[in-house]
Amino acid sequence: MKNHMKTILTPLLLALPALLLFTGCAITMGGGTKTAAPGPTLGQQLIDLQTARNTGAISQAEYETLRAKIIQKN
Secondary structure (H helix, E strand, C coil): CHHHHHHHHHHHHHHHHHHHHHHHHHHHHCCCCCCCCCCCCHHHHHHHHHHHHHCCCCCHHHHHHHHHHHHHHC
8 A cells, every 4th residue: 555655646746846937938938018107297207306406416507508408308
């Protein structure tokens, strides 16, 4: 009886890691497309820039230069 259990359990114990390995590969390979998350909107960029100016993180001249670049880019 013990030998019979061994003949059943041995292939199962060997097959389980292989099955898990192949299942993991199939999941990570996927097949769907990935899209990048959109960046901040123009409005949010301008709000963040204004906050930086208001808190003293950037000067008025830096604010105006960066604001022009943001608006020109969009």
